[in-house]
Amino acid sequence: xxxxxxxxxxxxxxxxxxxxxxxxxxxxxxxxxxxxxxxxxxxxxxxxxxxxxxxxxxxxxxxxxxxxxxxxxxxxxxxxxxxxxxxxxxxxxxxxxxxxxxxxxxxxxxxxxxxxxxxxxxxxxxxxxxxxxxxxxxxxxxxxxxxxxxxxxxxxxxxxxxxxxxxxxxxxxxxxxxxxxxxxxxxxxxxxxxxxxxxxxxxx
Amino acid sequence: xxxxxxxxxxxxxxxxxxxxxxxxxxxxxxxxxxxxxxxxxxxxxxxxxxxxxxxxxxxxxxxxxxxxxxxxxxxxxxxxxxxxxxxxxxxxxxxxxxxxxxxxxxxxxxxxxxxxxxxxxxxxxxxxxxxxxxxxxxxxxxxxxxxxxxxxxxxxxxxxxxxxxxxxxxxxxxxxxxxxxxxxxxxxxxxxxxxxxxxxxxxx
Amino acid sequence: xxxxxxxxxxxxxxxxxxxxxxxxxxxxxxxxxxxxxxxxxxxxxxxxxxxxxxxxxxxxxxxxxxxxxxxxxxxxxxxxxxxxxxxxxxxxxxxxxxxxxxxxxxxxxxxxxxxxxxxxxxxxxxxxxxxxxxxxxxxxxxxxxxxxxxxxxxxxxxxxxxxxxxxxxxxxxxxxxxxxxxxxxxxxxxxxxxxxxxxxxxxx
Amino acid sequence: xxxxxxxxxxxxxxxxxxxxxxxxxxxxxxxxxxxxxxxxxxxxxxxxxxxxxxxxxxxxxxxxxxxxxxxxxxxxxxxxxxxxxxxxxxxxxxxxxxxxxxxxxxxxxxxxxxxxxxxxxxxxxxxxxxxxxxxxxxxxxxxxxxxxxxxxxxxxxxxxxxxxxxxxxxxxxxxxxxxxxxxxxxxxxxxxxxxxxxxxxxxx
DNA sequence: TATGAATGAGGGTTCATTCAT
DNA sequence: GATGAATGAACCCTCATTCAT
Numbered sequence: 089x090x091x092x093x094x095x096x097x098x099x100x101x102x103x104x105x106x107x108x109x110x111x112x113x114x115x116x117x118x119x120x121x122x123x124x125x126x127x128x129x130x131x132x133x134x135x136x137x138x139x140x141x142x143x144x145x146x147x148x149x150x151x152x153x154x155x156x157x158x159x160x161x162x163x164x165x166x167x168x169x170x171x172x173x174x175x176x177x178x179x180x181x182x183x184x185x186x187x188x189x190x191x192x193x194x195x196x197x198x199x200x201x202x203x204x205x206x207x208x209x210x211x212x213x214x215x216x217x218x219x220x221x222x223x224x225x226x227x228x229x230x231x232x233x234x235x236x237x238x239x240x241x242x243x244x245x246x247x248x249x250x251x252x253x254x255x256x257x258x259x260x261x262x263x264x265x266x267x268x269x270x271x272x273x274x275x276x277x278x279x280x281x282x283x284x285x286x287x288x289x290x291x292x
Numbered sequence: 293x294x295x296x297x298x299x300x301x302x303x304x305x306x307x308x309x310x311x312x313x314x315x316x317x318x319x320x321x322x323x324x325x326x327x328x329x330x331x332x333x334x335x336x337x338x339x340x341x342x343x344x345x346x347x348x349x350x351x352x353x354x355x356x357x358x359x360x361x362x363x364x365x366x367x368x369x370x371x372x373x374x375x376x377x378x379x380x381x382x383x384x385x386x387x388x389x390x391x392x393x394x395x396x397x398x399x400x401x402x403x404x405x406x407x408x409x410x411x412x413x414x415x416x417x418x419x420x421x422x423x424x425x426x427x428x429x430x431x432x433x434x435x436x437x438x439x440x441x442x443x444x445x446x447x448x449x450x451x452x453x454x455x456x457x458x459x460x461x462x463x464x465x466x467x468x469x470x471x472x473x474x475x476x477x478x479x480x481x482x483x484x485x486x487x488x489x490x491x492x493x494x495x496x
Numbered sequence: 497x498x499x500x501x502x503x504x505x506x507x508x509x510x511x512x513x514x515x516x517x518x519x520x521x522x523x524x525x526x527x528x529x530x531x532x533x534x535x536x537x538x539x540x541x542x543x544x545x546x547x548x549x550x551x552x553x554x555x556x557x558x559x560x561x562x563x564x565x566x567x568x569x570x571x572x573x574x575x576x577x578x579x580x581x582x583x584x585x586x587x588x589x590x591x592x593x594x595x596x597x598x599x600x601x602x603x604x605x606x607x608x609x610x611x612x613x614x615x616x617x618x619x620x621x622x623x624x625x626x627x628x629x630x631x632x633x634x635x636x637x638x639x640x641x642x643x644x645x646x647x648x649x650x651x652x653x654x655x656x657x658x659x660x661x662x663x664x665x666x667x668x669x670x671x672x673x674x675x676x677x678x679x680x681x682x683x684x685x686x687x688x689x690x691x692x693x694x695x696x697x698x699x700x
Numbered sequence: 701x702x703x704x705x706x707x708x709x710x711x712x713x714x715x716x717x718x719x720x721x722x723x724x725x726x727x728x729x730x731x732x733x734x735x736x737x738x739x740x741x742x743x744x745x746x747x748x749x750x751x752x753x754x755x756x757x758x759x760x761x762x763x764x765x766x767x768x769x770x771x772x773x774x775x776x777x778x779x780x781x782x783x784x785x786x787x788x789x790x791x792x793x794x795x796x797x798x799x800x801x802x803x804x805x806x807x808x809x810x811x812x813x814x815x816x817x818x819x820x821x822x823x824x825x826x827x828x829x830x831x832x833x834x835x836x837x838x839x840x841x842x843x844x845x846x847x848x849x850x851x852x853x854x855x856x857x858x859x860x861x862x863x864x865x866x867x868x869x870x871x872x873x874x875x876x877x878x879x880x881x882x883x884x885x886x887x888x889x890x891x892x893x894x895x896x897x898x899x900x901x902x903x904x
Numbered sequence: 905t906a907t908g909a910a911t912g913a914g915g916g917t918t919c920a921t922t923c924a925t
Numbered sequence: 926g927a928t929g930a931a932t933g934a935a936c937c938c939t940c941a942t943t944c945a946t
Contacts, residue, residue, distance in 0.1 A: 756930075
């Protein structure tokens with residue numbers, strides 16, 4: 089196993105100009121990734137497209153991995169924001185209702201930037217790392233939502249349930265995006281996913 | 293999108309000697325991938341580890357991608373073989389029974405070479421391509437098994453069902469391998485997965 | 497300057513089968529050169545196209561250069577044969593007449609295999625070596641013809657004259673083949689070349 | 701026919717430092733070509749000899765061919781400059797006078813860097829490409845000079861005449877450089893070439 | 905004699921990263 | 926801070942040639 093360099097942004101830009109630069113870099117990175125694919129994603133190209141010198145890029149991102157990571161995190165944040173907007177809790181509801189809502193939120197979240205999402209998870213070498221963000225945030229949201237909304241749900245093992253639900257949702261949405269976009273457009277996926285998870289949770 | 297070079301083996305070895313060479317290369321490739329990770333997976337290292345010249349490697353694999361592909365295909369074949377061994381059909385059974393058997397087969401298949409499996413799917417750049425093999429073969433097996441075993445199952449859309457089941461099984465096993473090995477060892481995953489899919493299919 | 501390996505055919509094939517093999521190799525070499533260019537001219541490809549093992553190729557040609565050389569020599573021989581056929585001397589004639597005949601012979605000779613001729617002289621790395629053949633043989637032919645036919649011609653320096661005439665003819669035919677094929681087809685080149693050389697020789 | 705990559709310089713250097721680097725590379729390239737021959741002309745050796753990293757070489761020359769091309773162009777430019785210096789027109793003169801001047805200019809031009817010239821035209825694989833530069837520039841110069849100086853010259857076909865004269869001059873100088881350096885040193889070549897072309901043009 | 909598997913030096917090229925200006 | 930020229934380790938891959946069978 090190779091030793092990884094520190095992959096956190098080198099400095100938190102505090103001046104406005106820096107913020108602009110960082111944003112330009114991230115935007116350029118996303119563009120290149122979605123338009124040209126990971127194979128053409130080089131730090132020099134990103135800097136050029138961002139209208140910034142390669143030196144400046146390395147001022148804010150200590151290495152390539154940290155840039156990718158920041159992008160993944162930023163993307164996950166956006167997904168989370170959208171998901172949360174869909175989950176405004178309004179009183180108690182049945183489990184199918186809750187599940188339907190969660191599924192809808194997840195589907196909506198995946199629509200933020202589908203191309204980037206796919207490249208990040210399919211082409212980037214260490215997709216494991218990319219997944220951390222989506223996953224951790226999704227799980228937290230899901231856990232709190234499940235606990236809060238489903239008081240009739242008393243799973244012996246909350247972790248196991250969250251794992252099952254979170255993974256299933258993400259895998260099926262991801263799979264549909266890749267191989268069966270028609271399932272997404274017709275709404276079949278939402279329905280089937282809701283059915284799958286409702287049946288599962290109701291039997292608990 | 294860059295155009296990919298042909299990734300099929302360059303020549304069918306005609307002498308016995310060649311077969312040995314090809315095997316040595318594949319074995320070495322698997323070793324390096326599992327022991328050092330994709331970052332250290334170079335064609336020269338593979339050849340060296342195989343005790344073969346780099347020229348010999350390129351005699352049988354026109355480029356790096358084709359070597360990876362051959363490895364993935366070989367691995368998928370092994371998984372399928374094991375899965376099939378678990379699915380010897382013996383008369384009619386209930387859906388939960390059938391599902392339990394399928395899940396067990398999938399779990400067993402993933403135990404063929406877990407390290408290699410994970411590297412192939414997480415570290416290798418175009419994991420999409422790697423997935424093709426597992427997936428296509430799994431889906432076929434699953435489809436025929438479902439049709440054959442569950443005559444009470446009349447899904448309006450077999451494709452959709454196969455998609456749901458196949459993706460779910462693979463995602464959860466894969467996820468457990470990565471993040472919750474304990475779920476696999478205790479058998480919790482088998483149970484829960486069976487419960488999940490049985491509930492789903494029974495409601496059809 | 498790198499030291500050159502011996503570049504003469506390794507053995508004179510004496511059995512019929514060998515002759516066939518050598519011919520097959522030379523033919524294949526010519527095909528590849530004219531169809532794919534020197535960049536794709538590899539000994540392995542030649543052997544394959546000749547339907548012969550690479551080992552057999554090296555049995556008759558000790559290295560790549562010797563193969564190229566044999567090809568060049570063979571081609572030069574063919575050119576010479578054709579040129580000679582055009583130069584059947586029939587009594588005394590005027591210098592313009594003689595020159596016209598020589599030019600016609602040279603043009604005809606260049607039509608033997610124009611594609612191969614060009615590749616040999618433009619793409620092959622050490623065109624100097626390739627040129628030796630055409631040149632030496634052409635010069636000899638020309639010298640003897642000039643001496644024999646033009647007794648009114650008493651150049652102080654026969655070598656210089658032969659050099660001037662031979663080089664000029666070859667350069668202009670070659671140039672026309674490459675850049676002005678129309679000059680060849682209309683016969684303009686023959687005419688102009690004859691005019692050029694006649695004027696030159698008559699003033700001697 | 702293989703498709704060629706773009707062979708134009710990759711970036712226009714903006715700092716003075718770069719100009720120095722580019723010059724160093726070109727100089728090193730010329731040295732290696734003339735001293736060791738094309739067989740030893742590798743990009744790594746050129747960079748090393750230039751005291752520059754291989755990366756820097758590729759910053760300014762996208763590939764090996766472009767370096768060769770730049771060298772050929774640079775060399776052609778130098779030849780042209782020298783030729784022009786010899787062709788300062790001073791009033792009307794006779795055709796032999798004009799021809800003598802042109803021949804002298806061409807001979808002088810070939811003396812700029814004879815070794816490099818020969819390697820470029822004999823050893824480099826696609827000498828056709830190298831020739832483009834010399835040739836095109838020479839032809840233009842020659843055409844304008846002929847038109848301007850020889851108003852008594854009314855060739856039906858200027859293109860044909862330029863072709864004849866340009867090719868002949870270049871071939872004979874080149875040939876003399878390669879095989880008969882003595883013709884150049886004694887001035888015999890100048891004389892004979894002038895005689896050849898004068899006789900030709902006067903008969904028009 | 906013929907085969908073709910095996911060799912391996914060495915080539916062209918990339919790209920993450922540094923650092924003098 | 927910003928720039929961009931410079932770096933160089935390392936990679937993928939080719940192909941002339943050898944030699945065991």
